[in-house]
Amino acid sequence: MACSAEERIESKDIPRPSAEGDSLNEKEITFFLNGEEVTASVPVRMHAADFLRHRLGMTGTHVGCEQGVCGMCTILLAGGAVKSCLLLAVQLDGVEVWTVESLGEDDQLNELQAAFKRHHALQCGFCTPGFLMTATGLKARSAGRALSRREIREELAGVLCRCTGYEGIILAVEEYLDHGDNEGNPL
Amino acid sequence: MTRNAYRVIGQSLPRKEDDRLLRGDGCFTDDLQLVHQLEMVVGRCPFPHAAIGEIDVSRAAALPGVKHILTGADVRKLSDPLTVLRPVPGAPQLPFYALAQERALHEGQPVVSVVATSRAVAEDALELIDIDYQPLPHISVALDALAEDALVIHPGVMKSNLLSAHEDRAGEPEARMAEAEFTEEGRFHINRVSPLPMETRGIVATWRPAARELMVYTTTQTPHLVRQQFAESLRLDESCIRVTASDVGGGFGMKLGINPEELLAALHAIALRCPVKWIEDRLEFFRASTQARESVFDYRIGATIDGRITAITNQYTTDLGAWNSTYGSAQLSSVTFIGPYKVPDAVVERRVAITNKTPIGAYRGYGQPEVNFAREVLLDRLARRLGIDPYDIRKKNMLQPEDLPWTTPSGAIYENGDYLKTLRMAADALDYETHRLSPRVTRDDGHLIGIGFSSFVERTGYASARFLAGRGSRFGAHESVTLRANRSGSIDLYTGVSTFGQGSETAFAQICAEILGMEYDAIHIHAGDTAASPLNTGAFASRTLIAAAGAILEAAETMRGKILRIAAWILDCAPDTLTIDGDAVRFREGSNQSVPLSDIFFRAIIGQGIPENESPGLEASAHFEPTDASFSFGTAAAVVSVDPESGEFTVERFVMAHDSGVPVNPSLVDGQVRGGLAQGFGAALAEHLQIDPSTGQLTSGSMLDYFAPTAADLPPIELLHSEIPSPVTTFGVRGVGEVGTIPPGAAVANALCDALADYGIELSALPLTPESVWRAIESAQSTRKGEPL
Numbered sequence: 001m002a003c004s005a006e007e008r009i010e011s012k013d014i015p016r017p018s019a020e021g022d023s024l025n026e027k028e029i030t031f032f033l034n035g036e037e038v039t040a041s042v043p044v045r046m047h048a049a050d051f052l053r054h055r056l057g058m059t060g061t062h063v064g065c066e067q068g069v070c071g072m073c074t075i076l077l078a079g080g081a082v083k084s085c086l087l088l089a090v091q092l093d094g095v096e097v098w099t100v101e102s103l104g105e106d107d108q109l110n111e112l113q114a115a116f117k118r119h120h121a122l123q124c125g126f127c128t129p130g131f132l133m134t135a136t137g138l139k140a141r142s143a144g145r146a147l148s149r150r151e152i153r154e155e156l157a158g159v160l161c162r163c164t165g166y167e168g169i170i171l172a173v174e175e176y177l178d179h180g181d182n183e184g185n186p187l
Numbered sequence: 188m189t190r191n192a193y194r195v196i197g198q199s200l201p202r203k204e205d206d207r208l209l210r211g212d213g214c215f216t217d218d219l220q221l222v223h224q225l226e227m228v229v230g231r232c233p234f235p236h237a238a239i240g241e242i243d244v245s246r247a248a249a250l251p252g253v254k255h256i257l258t259g260a261d262v263r264k265l266s267d268p269l270t271v272l273r274p275v276p277g278a279p280q281l282p283f284y285a286l287a288q289e290r291a292l293h294e295g296q297p298v299v300s301v302v303a304t305s306r307a308v309a310e311d312a313l314e315l316i317d318i319d320y321q322p323l324p325h326i327s328v329a330l331d332a333l334a335e336d337a338l339v340i341h342p343g344v345m346k347s348n349l350l351s352a353h354e355d356r357a358g359e360p361e362a363r364m365a366e367a368e369f370t371e372e373g374r375f376h377i378n379r380v381s382p383l384p385m386e387t388r389g390i391v392a393t394w395r396p397a398a399r400e401l402m403v404y405t406t407t408q409t410p411h412l413v414r415q416q417f418a419e420s421l422r423l424d425e426s427c428i429r430v431t432a433s434d435v436g437g438g439f440g441m442k443l444g445i446n447p448e449e450l451l452a453a454l455h456a457i458a459l460r461c462p463v464k465w466i467e468d469r470l471e472f473f474r475a476s477t478q479a480r481e482s483v484f485d486y487r488i489g490a491t492i493d494g495r496i497t498a499i500t501n502q503y504t505t506d507l508g509a510w511n512s513t514y515g516s517a518q519l520s521s522v523t524f525i526g527p528y529k530v531p532d533a534v535v536e537r538r539v540a541i542t543n544k545t546p547i548g549a550y551r552g553y554g555q556p557e558v559n560f561a562r563e564v565l566l567d568r569l570a571r572r573l574g575i576d577p578y579d580i581r582k583k584n585m586l587q588p589e590d591l592p593w594t595t596p597s598g599a600i601y602e603n604g605d606y607l608k609t610l611r612m613a614a615d616a617l618d619y620e621t622h623r624l625s626p627r628v629t630r631d632d633g634h635l636i637g638i639g640f641s642s643f644v645e646r647t648g649y650a651s652a653r654f655l656a657g658r659g660s661r662f663g664a665h666e667s668v669t670l671r672a673n674r675s676g677s678i679d680l681y682t683g684v685s686t687f688g689q690g691s692e693t694a695f696a697q698i699c700a701e702i703l704g705m706e707y708d709a710i711h712i713h714a715g716d717t718a719a720s721p722l723n724t725g726a727f728a729s730r731t732l733i734a735a736a737g738a739i740l741e742a743a744e745t746m747r748g749k750i751l752r753i754a755a756w757i758l759d760c761a762p763d764t765l766t767i768d769g770d771a772v773r774f775r776e777g778s779n780q781s782v783p784l785s786d787i788f789f790r791a792i793i794g795q796g797i798p799e800n801e802s803p804g805l806e807a808s809a810h811f812e813p814t815d816a817s818f819s820f821g822t823a824a825a826v827v828s829v830d831p832e833s834g835e836f837t838v839e840r841f842v843m844a845h846d847s848g849v850p851v852n853p854s855l856v857d858g859q860v861r862g863g864l865a866q867g868f869g870a871a872l873a874e875h876l877q878i879d880p881s882t883g884q885l886t887s888g889s890m891l892d893y894f895a896p897t898a899a900d901l902p903p904i905e906l907l908h909s910e911i912p913s914p915v916t917t918f919g920v921r922g923v924g925e926v927g928t929i930p931p932g933a934a935v936a937n938a939l940c941d942a943l944a945d946y947g948i949e950l951s952a953l954p955l956t957p958e959s960v961w962r963a964i965e966s967a968q969s970t971r972k973g974e975p976l
Binding site: 113 | 201202210215218220307383385437439490687688833857858862902
């Protein structure tokens with residue numbers, strides 16, 4: 001956001017999109033969010049994380065860096081874990097999307113969430129949805145194959161946690177992969 | 188009393204905070220979306236030092252959707268400079284306005300702010316603002332800033348770039364040093380790092396002019412102190428301001444008090460009479476949020492030939508950056524500079540230097556990891572020169588339980604503990620006895636193995652407001668709590684301590700349940716709202732539980748007394764024959780009769796069916812100020828394998844033996860220690876905010892360039908606990924929030940030097956990287972080659 005002097009000079013004479021332009025420059029998309037069909041008109045330059053959070057109220061998906069490194073914004077898209085800050089909202093058109101709000105029911109945690117609670121796998125909780133969605137995707141992808149702790153560490157390395165030191169997260173995910181059945185896993 | 192003496196305290200109960208955070212139901216600042224909310228973005232100086240000429244906002248103001256623009260001149264009219272909650276004693280007040288006045292003093296300093304209908308439009312507008320920057324010479328190295336002919340960064344306010352210098356001493360360190368049989372000294376460079384909470388800073392501010400209410404939702408560890416600072420800078424009465432921090436995505440000391448952007452959001456909201464939101468993006472975070480640690484230590488140890496330390500001198504310079512932020516630079520490098528060792532003759536001098544860099548603020552450890560690296564690495568160096576084992580030199584010099592309480596040369600009082608016990612625990616866990624006697628033989632993979640120790644004490648909590656007054660702090664040492672009974676039979680606990688991962692909701696509920704005799708699930712925590720909590724201090728300095736435990740104890744005992752009096756009146760007996768047991772008051776022995784708490788609470792709240800001499804209501808508040816700080820302690824040990832050809836190394840094992848007194852929730856204690864260690868390893872091995880001294884520009888200012896540890900990066904960590912109750916705190920707790928950040932750097936450096944003992948390397952700078960190890964090997968070898976045969 002802090003623009004350099006050079007960028008400023010270059011941008012001087014380029015016509016800028018306006019607020020009105022934003023609302024005109026929209027595209028209608030239809031996709032499935034947590035099992036329900038959603039149709040919405042979205043600005044073409046809005047990224048998927050902002051769309052989910054600020055247009056659809058799915059604020060469980062967090063944003064930490066907007067450059068695809070920290071993993072806070074991880075969601076499941078067409079069955080795989082992706083970073084929603086690197087996607088445009090228009091790219092959601094026609095696909096199935098799952099966010100953290102799909103895990104657990106009413107006031108019940110699902111198995112993965114319960115394992116996180118048992119192993120003190122979260123502190124501030126800001127990164128937690130990223131880990132939960134990564135692990136949910138991993139469970140579907142590993143299809144019962146046992147992963148070594150080393151593999152689990154590597155698989156989870158796409159999401160940063162600054163509070164826990166990861167120990168509880170690894171233990172919770174390992175337990176979920178080894179023992180959890182698929183109940184409560186949307187995939 | 189140990190933890191076994193309690194019913195709820197000492198249990199690893201599941202956290203109060205977890206369910207909402209696991210369900211995506213947390214309420215972080217950016218999750219709020221108020222009706223008619225506008226968004227703010229901030230234009231920042233791209234240079235480390237620049238004069239600001241004309242600012243032309245005309246094209247930006249004309250962009251549809253743009254609502255309001257502030258420049259430095261506006262801010263000067265509308266507000267006072269940001270105040271400092273922890274001023275450096277003796278330092279002048281710097282005119283730190285929310286937007287730069289005439290000159291910007293660091294890359295990333297706010298120069299202009301824009302509010303528009305969306306962040307995207309506001310960012311478009313920012314690009315249409317023309318600012319006439321005139322780059323000026325800059326200083327990005329602290330020791331250069333203190334050179335006699337250095338450009339003065341704050342002319343008119345300061346005569347040099349030395350903001351302050353402060354000395355603590357005892358005994359006759361210079362005389363003891365001069366007569367020491369042996370001295371060892373070194374210069375140690377500590378890297379500039381970022382606290383890096385996963386949630387950046389953010390704020391939503393609204394202003395209702397006729398109600399005179401500024402409502403602020405923000406990411407802070409200290410809502411009541413933020414309220415104070417808003418009042419000071421906005422020239423408002425504090426009663427006009429309500430600050431709430433709901434869920435906060437990590438703080439680590441960085442989210443204390445206010446910064447320019449929070450003040451700007453409030454100024455815009457006041458001008459527009461509309462909610463204004465600002466969410467910091469990660470690129471501006473790396474240039475604008477306070478940074479930490481950077482310092483240079485000149486540490487010197489005098490000793491006898493058999494390794495007894497006789498004197499320590501430590502002069503260190505911290506690089507404050509361009510402004511004194513709310514909490515300024517770390518002070519604990521002075522408080523704990525002698526560590527766990529018995530050294531009566533010692534002196535420490537702290538110098539604070541101004542540079543053209545992003546301001547330094549508080550960060551977990553607050554000076555303790557820094558000084559620990561210098562002292563523990565130098566101690567091993569001394570041991571090697573004297574031919575003494577690193578374990579033995581620590582053992583020889585550690586304070587013994589019978590030496591405590593002991594007043595350090597900087598005036599801290601170590602209350603009790605068994606420092607040697609933790610050294611022994613760490614050594615035994617790694618079978619150090621076998622290792623120390625073995626030659627350093629190359630393993631099959633070409634690596635050498637070394638073990639390194641790092642012993643420490645950690646100051647936790649504050650020793651009373653009187654102590655803080657002596658250090659210039661503008662906040663107290665107390666915590667407070669209000670307990671309120673409900674007609675449904677539960678208890679609401681109101682605290683100004685916000686929730687940012689530390690688990691205070693859980694720990695507070697455990698203590699409250701313990702004293703009241705009620706179930707943990709019946710205690711509900713309401714945290715971080717200044718309009719719904721008694722005035723307090725806030726969560727930092729590993730002090731929250733030390734202070735809050737006393738407040739909860741007192742309030743719960745008051746409430747318990749009244750509950751039992753009402754129950755005794757109902758049952759027509761003496762209160763001391765009764766006890767609270769879960770959801771009812773029962774007889775301690777004999778009769779099975781009981782009264783449900785919900786009945787007693789209902790009677791008390793409506794004032795019907797209670798003794799005539801009892802006032803209605805069932806609510807208690809208490810403020811508690813600890814009289815002393817408590818010192819946690821421990822020893823960490825690292826096992827490292829290193830390839831002497833390339834300098835590549837791996838931390839294969841890491842043991843942390845520590846004592847944080849009585850744990851209220853052992854699982855939370857482990858979580859705090861492990862989380863701190865992860866940050867300690869990050870700072871020791873990878874994290875580095877690198878500033879190119881020729882351009883003054885940050886070159887590692889994005890998530891791709893700043894290497895915080897991932898799950899795949901951390902070594903296996905084993906925790907060993909000692910639980911000696913502290914005699915100076917409620918329930919014998921010690922603080923535990925920061926301890927993990929302290930030992931990793933020195934333990935790894937000492938392990939590397941141990942593994943490479945035959946090469947005779949010295950490591951004196953963080954972070955430790957394969958390159959720095961390789962260079963140390965090269966340097967040691969070329970020094971040797973130069974030696975006469």
